[in-house]
Amino acid sequence: MTTYKTKFGPIYYDSRSCRDSYPNIQLWDQPPKGGTPIKLQAAALRALKAAQREYAKRLGWDAGRIKKTGGRPIALTGSWRSCSFQAELYARDPRRYASPAGTGHTRGIAIDVSMNQPNLTKIWTALRVVGWKHARPDEPWHWSWGVSV
Numbered sequence: 001m002t003t004y005k006t007k008f009g010p011i012y013y014d015s016r017s018c019r020d021s022y023p024n025i026q027l028w029d030q031p032p033k034g035g036t037p038i039k040l041q042a043a044a045l046r047a048l049k050a051a052q053r054e055y056a057k058r059l060g061w062d063a064g065r066i067k068k069t070g071g072r073p074i075a076l077t078g079s080w081r082s083c084s085f086q087a088e089l090y091a092r093d094p095r096r097y098a099s100p101a102g103t104g105h106t107r108g109i110a111i112d113v114s115m116n117q118p119n120l121t122k123i124w125t126a127l128r129v130v131g132w133k134h135a136r137p138d139e140p141w142h143w144s145w146g147v148s149v
Contacts, residue, residue, distance in 0.1 A: 004146045007131060008050065009043035011109055011146040018083035018100035025080065025108050030073055039080035041108040044145035047130055048074070048111065054126035059119065074123050077141065078112035081105040104135070104149035112141045 001014040012022045024042040029035070040048065052071030059072055081089075086106050089097040097103075104110030111132075113123060124134070132143045 006043050006047070006146045008046035008145075011041050011043050011107075013107055013109070013147050016101070018086070018106050020082050020106070022108055030076075031070070032073070035073075036076065038076060038111075039108060040111070040145075044109045044111075047132060047145050050130040051123075051126045051132060054129050055119075055123055058122045058126055074126075075114035075117045076111050077114045078105060079110070080108040098149075102149070104144040104147065107149070109146055110135075110142065110144045110149060113143060115141055 001012050003010050003012055010024070012024065022041055025039060026042050026045050028038045028040075028045055030038050038045065038048070049070060052074055053066050054071070055074060056066045056069070056071040061072065081103075083100045083106050086097065086100040086103060090099050098105075100106050113120075113127075117123070120140075124140075127143055128134070132145055133148045134140070134142070135144045135148045136142050
């Protein structure tokens with residue numbers, strides 16, 4: 001396993017195999033309550049929260065509102081996936097899904113941004129500004145942190 005230093009802390013990446021556990025995986029119940037929990041490595045989660053603050057700035061929110069709320073939530077359709085679930089998805093449609101060893105989702109460093117929300121251009125800009133990588137031009141929803149996967 002390789003450790004990469006990022007501005008939001010280390011991320012761990014094993015390019016040879018799929019693992020269901022990394023030492024810094026965190027689960028976050030993103031506001032508003034009742035949404036889908038987000039599971040990412042700690043540095044990727046901090047980077048997502050920074051992108052949400054950046055997104056709020058781009059929407060014209062003042063600093064007090066951003067501090068109080070943590071920014072404007074970015075709706076996701078996916079984050080961490082288990083190796084077995086990714087294997088099921090890949091078996092179902094290998095053109096649409098990556099193999100378990102070939103995706104950042106099983107490593108907790110990839111997100112899928114919901115395409116069913118306003119201001120996608122501002123969201124994508126906010127993600128880029130804080131350092132998220134748009135890894136696949138054919139998948140505008142897929143973003144990775146620290147490593148392009």
